[in-house]
Amino acid sequence: MNPSTLQARVIVDELIRGGVTEAVLCPGSRNAPLAFALHAADAQGRLRLHVRIDERSAGYLALGLAVASGRPVPIVMTSGTAVANMGPAVFEANYARVPLVVISANRPYELLGSGANQTIEQFGMFGTQVRAAISLGLAEEELDTNSQWRSAVGRVLAAARGARTGNAGPVQFDIPLREPLVPDAADLPDADLAVAAGGRFVGRHGDAPWTQAPVGRLDIPLEIDLSRDTVVVSGHGAGIHPELAALPTVAEPTAPHVANPLHPLALGRLKPTQAIICGRPTLHRSVSRLLADPSVEVFALTTGPRWPDVSGNVFATGTRAVATGDPQQRWLDEAARMHASVETAVAAELSDSHETTGLHVARTVAAAMAPGDTLVVGASNPIRDIALAGTVADGVKVMSNRGVAGIDGTNATAIGAALARGDGRTVALMGDLTFIHDATGLIIGPDEPRPTDLRIVVANDDGGGIFGLLEQGDPRFARDAYLGVYDRIFGTPHRTDLAAMCAGFNIGHRRVDLAGLPAALAGPAPAGGVEVVEVRTNRDGLRELHRRIGARLDAASGYPEQP
Secondary structure (H helix, E strand, O other), X not given: OOHHHHHHHHHHHHHHHOOOOEEEEOOOOOOHHHHHHHHHHHHOOXXXXXXXXXXXXXHHHHHHHHHHHOOOEEEEEOOOHHHHOOHHHHHHHHHHOOOEEEEEEEOOHHHOOOOOOOOOOOOOOOHHHOOEEXXXXXXXXXXXXXXXXXXXXXXXXXXXXXXXXXXXXXXXXXXXXXXXXXXXXXXXXXXXHHHHOOOOOOOOHHHOOOOOOOOOOOOOEEEEOOOOOEEEEEOEOOOOOHHHOOOOEEEOOOOOOOOOEOOHHHHOOOOOOEEEEEOEOOOOHHHHHHHHOOOXXXXXXXXXXXXXXXXXXXXXXXXXXXXXOOOOHHHHHHHHHHHHHHHHHHHHHHHHOOOOOHHHHHHHHHHHOOOOOEEEEOOOHHHHHXXXXXXXXXXXXXXXXXXXXXXXXXXXXXXXXXXXXXXXXXEEEEEHHHHHHOHHHHOOOOOOOOOOOEEXXXXXXXXXXXXXXXXXXXXXXXXXXXXXXXXXXXXXXXXXXXXXXXXXXXXXXXXXXXXXXXXXXXXXXXXXXEEXXXXXXXXXXXXXXXXXXXXXXXXXXXXXXXX
């Protein structure tokens, strides 16, 4: 057995022993030894392999698999720009704390700077974005490096899980490989490592990992007086905090379900004196204003080494609260009344609207989700629309790429989540730009595992609706003086035929109106496991719709939102 083939088989064997059950592979020449080893492990039923041709989408497929399964997922690619295409997924995994393992095949290091084809300085290219960058030396004939190889895999998986830090995240595992890159003629795919390597290259007894590295947990209690007028802000990556369950909580859709919800639009109409952050808030300007208010004492509860503090106003940080007082009933009643008032106003305004907007689609999709389902939401307007207009049942797993909140790879993330989910139902909600941006994420080869029940709902308003709600969406930028600058450089209409696009990828597609959406979501699993459901929406009146909601809330509450 040649050295590169042996090394690849040992690495894959140790990954499996370390708990890896899914792996993603992108085609290439330099990573051929790893490709052969992964295929053999898949054929033996030791892991499930997913092959993709676009590294960027493949990175997000691995990300979706890792988030949904809670396990490290390796993605293997060849050298050069293939590794660079992992950048977006690595950045997302860093800030979302996802155990993504980037296994980058490399040319022998002596070829760096020599002009060798497809050779770049790729080891360490992700810099501070990874928990660790670990490399192996070249495999050599007659050199017994079994323990070093297996130990390195253990370090990679421990770093990805955050075993010693409480901070899971991406890891680069760079492996230089020398020719020959294919198995020798006498090597069988299922050849036993112990026999093929003379009994030397074997793992621990009983399929145990080479190095045991249990995940440690930080425990930093923080005394907080809950008798003060307190709100909880539960952001992306928040844990479950039973000690805070009674408090009014602004929970982002990806946060754990809360017992006492507070609508984000209600927050600006209350005057809390204390706020407790759980996880990382990413969505609402009302939350940002609250956390920046110097008169509000802010506590941050997180499980890793970092805590959110955009405005520099955090008073103290820990991992859990130790209550020194009980919430005042007066405060709880006031927050509950405001929450109910906002929910009533939003529902009434949406019902009175004669247009179909992303808010309407989000409300319908959220209502269709049942306990046990998975909901994957695009990181632009859809996640905000769910937060403002949707009520998601307890027991629904909500996912969104909120680490760096890009629209990259959302189709692939949804497919990864659905594959990890197995036979359960997965629904993805996204806008048309997000959907088109990851068109290659829809490519699933004929021999690849497919989701069994995934529907991708595309709220198609032919462009970028979120900018209409930001400063760029001020009506003055649509007037003659600006020659329609807004629509071209922010609205970005594209006129893409989504049905034709789906047909090109052999993905089912149907277009429904808002009234037909519940039935489309309630139907049996789609043929082929994946279906795109397109709903045409209108973004032209979105800014005005939000203004009307605000006006209705002002009238209902008796005083406007705090500036």
